[in-house]
Amino acid sequence: MSEREVNISVRNLVEFILREGSIDSKFMSSKRAQEGTKAHQKLQKINSKEFEKYSSEVYIKQRVQYENLSIVVEGRIDGIIEEGGKKIIEEIKSTNKELSLIEEDYNLLHWAQAKCYAFMYAEEQGLSEISVMLRYFSLTTEEVKEFIKDYKKEELAEFFFGVLDKYYIWAENTLKWESIRDHSIEKTPFPFPYYRSGQRELAVASYGTIKEGKKLFVQAPTGIGKTISTIFPAVKAMGEGKVSRIFYLTAKTITRSVAEEAFQKLKEKGLDLKVLTLTAKDKICFCKGESCAPESCPYADGHFNRVNDAIFQIITKEQYFTREIIEKYAEMHRVCPFEFSLDIALWSDCIICDYNYAFDPRVYLKRFFLEASSSERYAFLVDEAHNLVDRAREMFSSELVKSDFLKMKKLMKGKAPNLYKAANSINSYFIDLRHLCEDDNTTFIVQKKPPEDIYMPIRIFMKEAEEYLTKNANTEGYEELLDLFFKCNGFINITDLYDDHYVTYVDTEDRDVKLKIFCLDPSKNLKEAMKRARGEVVFSATLTPLNYFQEILGGNEEDYRLKLPSPFPxxxxxxxxxxxxxxxxxxxxxxxxxxxxxxxxxxxxxxxxxxxxxxxxxxxxxxxxxxxxxxxxxxxxxxxxxxxxxxxxxxxxxxxxxxxxxxxxxxxxxxxxxxxxxxxxxxxxxxxxxxxxxxxxxxxxxxxxxxxxxxxxxxxxxxxxxxxxxxxxxxxxxxxxxxxxxxxxxxxxxxxxxxxxxxxxxxxxxxxxxxxxxxxxxxxxxxxxxxxxxxxxxxxxxxxxx
Incomplete structure (x- = not known):
């Protein structure tokens, strides 16, 4: 990134500037977690055969020069169709919702994103007019519903620059802050009078690893000072433009506190850095036990109308975004503290958070790792990494149990016939699984293949559940259905990862029937997840034996290893x-x-x-x-x-x-x-x-x-x-x-x-x-x-x- 340039993705730009209204519900916020990539690939494959000329995943970039800075907007167009001399920008959205319920203006942000792509492409190709096609792909039936609009380049330009003009104040603030930050990083010394034995070696190895864009596995005994020895070199690498953001990843709250203390030590030495600690939703929520809906939570009601003012105030007045600071500003502006903290992350230099936010396929921060601009370069500092092995198995596995569907069947009887039928179908499937175990005179069955025969019943259940949840907020069984919907969604998402590192097992020992897709070896999935960062330092006092942890945590022979002795007598x-x-x-x-x-x-x-x-x-x-x-x-x-x-x-x-x-x-x-x-x-x-x-x-x-x-x-x-x-x-x-x-x-x-x-x-x-x-x-x-x-x-x- 040059000195006077700010990069942002089309999606992040549109969603940040144009969002408005309330947080409708926990359910509505799940859309991004659904199978978008898989749906895109299916539809793009169909399109390549259907149209005269079709291009998919087309990278595009637009640089807009203001008086004192450039804003670079970039992204990937889902599809470009050329039919009868006409150019059409295709935007694909996947959904479990019944397609008959989706109208042309179902989501104006979808049109906004497509219009930005259309202008950028028309500008690049010198077109005076262009069409936009919005296509909704049903994950249940694989049917498609499409809407198409024709635009003159001039009206697209007016829309695009209107959005960008609103973003200018944010871009200007970003550049001013980066100048202050980088100057302070250059001047900030190591915060202690001396390095402990092994500490300098760890700091030098961490800096070199991040600078080279490599991966380092470190076993460093207690007392060396691993936290500051990884944070300090990562900050120095940021000041030199090697990384744009640091993720300090931990498994436990107390370890996050140690990281906060390390940044505080650097602050005392003159460092200016925006540091965010992400707190789990169930801990930071102001309305515990209530659904995230405007009728039950005043912080959800009108949240998006107020949140950008809250963000601008906190990022211009504060540097350390702790839980207490976030709650203070969230209360002041009457916004949801959890969603507020996720937005603050976009304006933070370092994010201290749980492993899940970087690795878990169901909840990882897509705004960074899926929708960020290409100029973003991240450093992962993975603390207490011995904990990541079992946590990764949990992240990349998923399970369903019979009792949930039996309960839902009873709740929906006489109220929602289609949903009742869908729950009953899955409950019957589990009964068949129990009979299989009984026939083999065992309590469990292990198979080295995915349970593909349950996929369609789950999709049908999710389709019916989505329709019911949309229309029946705050009714009996709503929260139970919402929870089960997410479990099914997570289960289906994990199926995409199934390979020879997985098994499927059925367990009937505890009077229930459990079906689990179990990730035995998370190394492949972690290796892919680690690619989201430019450089990674994976460390713990107890990575013993080191070669085992390097292998199981996604490392390979090209990665660096460092094993340090205790610094104490x-x-x-x-x-x-x-x-x-x-x-x-x-x-x-x-x-x-x-x-x-x-x-x-x-x-x-x-x-x-x-x-x-x-x-x-x-x-x-x-x-x-x-x-x-x-x-x-x-x-x-x-x-x-x-x-x-x-x-x-x-x-x-x-x-x-x-x-x-x-x-x-x-x-x-x-x-x-x-x-x-x-x-x-x-x-x-x-x-x-x-x-x-x-x-x-x-x-x-x-x-x-x-x-x-x-x-x-x-x-x-x-x-x-x-x-x-x-x-x-x-x-x-x-x-x-x-x-x-x-x-x-x-x-x-x-x-x-x-x-x-x-x-x-x-x-x-x-x-x-x-x-x-x-x-x-x-x-x-x-x-x-x-x-x-x-x-x-x-x-x-x-x-x-x-």
């Missing part, structure tokens, strides 16, 4: 292994001995401790015994479902300079085993019980069989690697800074096997083998009594920044 942590079997069959025999081990561990030094269990049931048994026998020790226990406030209150119990010992009992792999920072003496020790294996279940066993066949390492991929990752995360809570010191006790005999020893980080070696409680106490006594004050930082390499 080995003497800061004491790793012990007690070889007691915690396998499920042995657990009942271990309750008392493990209770004793925990007591011995936490009584050798006053302080705060965490104990991680492989399950809630195991935790309950031992916690009960511990509290009955050792009621002199304070303890708190993680609950199954905890609100954000309850989580914060739990962590607040871990105070600095505690006057007495506190033990927190938690579940390994849960909310307190990763992403929390209890620095200093807020946490001085952790006990990890078991090797963290995921619970044995149908899906894990399907994965095991698949990876046995594909890689010869089914157990490792399905159970061992995910389990050990939880262990590494749990122990990683202890040492967060160079001043932290702590002990870890690993209880399980499997830790002594070569397979698990190979997964242990170098700083855990050599660990101490603990055969009884006396050895445990002796080892801890020696560790805690050791004088670390003299030369405590001798092994910490510090690279000062001048």
């Amino acid at each position: 080995k003497d800061n942590i004491d790793i012990m292994v007690a070889p007691i079997s915690t396998r499920y069959k042995d657990r009942q025999d271990t309750y008392d001995i493990i209770t004793d081990y925990i007591y011995s561990f936490v009584t050798m030094k006053k302080g705060n401790y965490l104990v991680f269990f492989p399950s809630y049931a195991y935790m309950k048994e031992i916690t009960q015994r511990f509290n009955e026998r050792f009621n002199d020790i304070n303890s708190i226990v993680q609950q199954g479902e905890m609100s954000e406030e309850e989580r914060e209150n739990f962590l607040k119990e871990f105070k600095e300079e505690p006057s007495e010992t506190l033990v927190g009992f938690c579940v390994l792999g849960g909310i307190f085993s990763e992403g929390i920072d209890l620095t200093g003496d807020r946490l001085i020790g952790a006990v990890v019980i078991g090797v963290g294996l995921p619970q044995i279940c149908l899906e894990r066993n399907i994965m095991k069989d698949y990876f046995n066949e594909e890689k010869g390492r089914g157990y490792e991929y399905a159970y061992m690697y995910p389990g050990m990752n939880k262990v590494l995360q749990g122990v990683g809570r202890i040492i967060r800074t160079e001043k932290d010191k702590g002990a870890a006790l690993l209880i399980d005999d499997r830790f002594l096997t070569p397979a698990y020893e190979r997964l242990m980080p170098p700083e855990w070696q050599p660990y101490k083998l603990i055969k009884n409680r006396e050895e445990l106490r002796d080892n801890l006594r020696e560790f805690w009594n050791k004088d670390h004050e003299e030369g405590f930082h001798n092994d910490v390499k510090e690279h000062y920044v001048y």
Whole structure:
């Protein structure tokens, strides 16, 4: 992008400038999630045979020079038809709606988009007149309804420039801001006086990766400062024009807070940057429990009439768009805070958000990744990337259950005959699936092919549901139908991805019938999703083994890898292994001995401790015994479902300079085993019980069989690697800074096997083998009594920044 040039896509331009009215409903906002690409391809294939001359997906660009800047508008025309010497611009829209309900002015934005394309093409080709054809493609029947209008170039020009003139003030503001931003980036130094050991190496590798448009996989232990070491070089690359926007992608709210703090540090050093944190809709909504419709939500009512004023005010007055700031302006302008935040994203330099917004095919930000101008260049910073494996499987999978359709059948009986019939058809299909399992004397069936025989019944159900939802807002069963419509829509969308990385399975074990399209290996889909960015840095403290994560997260041999050692002295942590079997069959025999081990561990030094269990049931048994026998020790226990406030209150119990010992009992792999920072003496020790294996279940066993066949390492991929990752995360809570010191006790005999020893980080070696409680106490006594004050930082390499 040149210094005085702003780029925008036709679709984003039209929808931003011309939108008006209310947010009609959650249902109406789903249109973009439907199968547009597939429908376009079908219709374009038909058109290529039907018309004399037909071109599809024609790229077009128009540069308009104003006094002090250029606005470049670009996009892809769905189709250009040449018939009898006449040029026709084709705009294709797909829908589940009954075509008889769609009239010529069904959606004026559709015409607006087509008219802009028509002017741009007429201008490019020197045409004085041109036609526009708007074609609606039924996803259910594959029928087409079309409308055609003829235009003179002059009236199209008046429309096009009228839209562009309204956009000028936004373009001018963008260029002014980019000048301020880039100047500040050039002057902003690294926000700390020195680089920790490994930190400079990570920052340099991240910068080089983004600059080259490559992909980097990083295993960097706790304490290196991964967040600032990836954000700082990405910001510098932005200042040099290598990227236009940064996406900081996370799995957990607490990790987003760490990213916000890193940007705040840079702000304190003089950085001017617009940073947005996206908050989930259910958390930021002002009218929780209400539908997004003007009759039930005052913020939805007339939202689009007010939202652009709200956007302009917030982007000209603020730089950090946190949840609190967004809510403040949304309340002030009476707009929906969630939709408002999505619009602010277009004016933000960095977006801190969940993985879903970049990768999930159902909810990813199409305004950036599908409809953005070609000048956009993104950097993805993927934090805590070990979480992305299972999250990606979830994103690229979809399921339906019989009970939903049975309930809908009952709700629609006597009210909507066609919808009742469609729900009944799918319910009958599920009954047949149950009979198949019963005939084979099993509770599940796994197939390596898509369930294509259910696709058409689902499409018919969606067509009938769309018609009902359009006409019957706020009636009984509306919300249930809306939810089921989205499930069906998501299911159909995922079918396009089905390949040999998938299986289909039917599960009847829980008195219901579940049909799932299950993505076993998300690597291919993630690789495609990663292409939305120019450069990616994928990092975590626990990408172990690194080659496994690089492969499963969509990497290849050409990608960069970086494995960094811990920046802290080995003497800061004491790793012990007690070889007691915690396998499920042995657990009942271990309750008392493990209770004793925990007591011995936490009584050798006053302080705060965490104990991680492989399950809630195991935790309950031992916690009960511990509290009955050792009621002199304070303890708190993680609950199954905890609100954000309850989580914060739990962590607040871990105070600095505690006057007495506190033990927190938690579940390994849960909310307190990763992403929390209890620095200093807020946490001085952790006990990890078991090797963290995921619970044995149908899906894990399907994965095991698949990876046995594909890689010869089914157990490792399905159970061992995910389990050990939880262990590494749990122990990683202890040492967060160079001043932290702590002990870890690993209880399980499997830790002594070569397979698990190979997964242990170098700083855990050599660990101490603990055969009884006396050895445990002796080892801890020696560790805690050791004088670390003299030369405590001798092994910490510090690279000062001048």
